[in-house]
Amino acid sequence: MKEAPQNSTIALRPITTVVSFGGSWEVAETPDGSTVTYRVAFRTSVPQPAGAIDPMVARVLLRSAAEVVTGLAGPAKIVDGGNALRDPEFPLGR
Numbered sequence: 001m002k003e004a005p006q007n008s009t010i011a012l013r014p015i016t017t018v019v020s021f022g023g024s025w026e027v028a029e030t031p032d033g034s035t036v037t038y039r040v041a042f043r044t045s046v047p048q049p050a051g052a053i054d055p056m057v058a059r060v061l062l063r064s065a066a067e068v069v070t071g072l073a074g075p076a077k078i079v080d081g082g083n084a085l086r087d088p089e090f091p092l093g094r
Helices: 048-072
Strands: 007-017 019-029 033-044
Touching: 019 048, 033 048
Parallel strands: none
Antiparallel strands: 007 019, 019 033
8 A cells, every 4th residue: 555645735726616616635644643634715606695605515515524534534523613513503483
């Protein structure tokens, strides 16, 4: 099996659809294992519902990144941006 480089970055080129996004994954070795930094920027092409859509897009992107890391290396610990993982609560009928 080929050994992975100690520090690696994968850059994502911007893709334009209903949601435009680009970013990078960076992996750095640490004494306790590895740190994976996932940076992503996105923008929806329809400005009116962006306030409602953007939090959902953020959740999907962060959850997907956590699942990729967990699938490749074991349980992922979110150290920044974890608030995007929580679904909002909307009290109905109150």
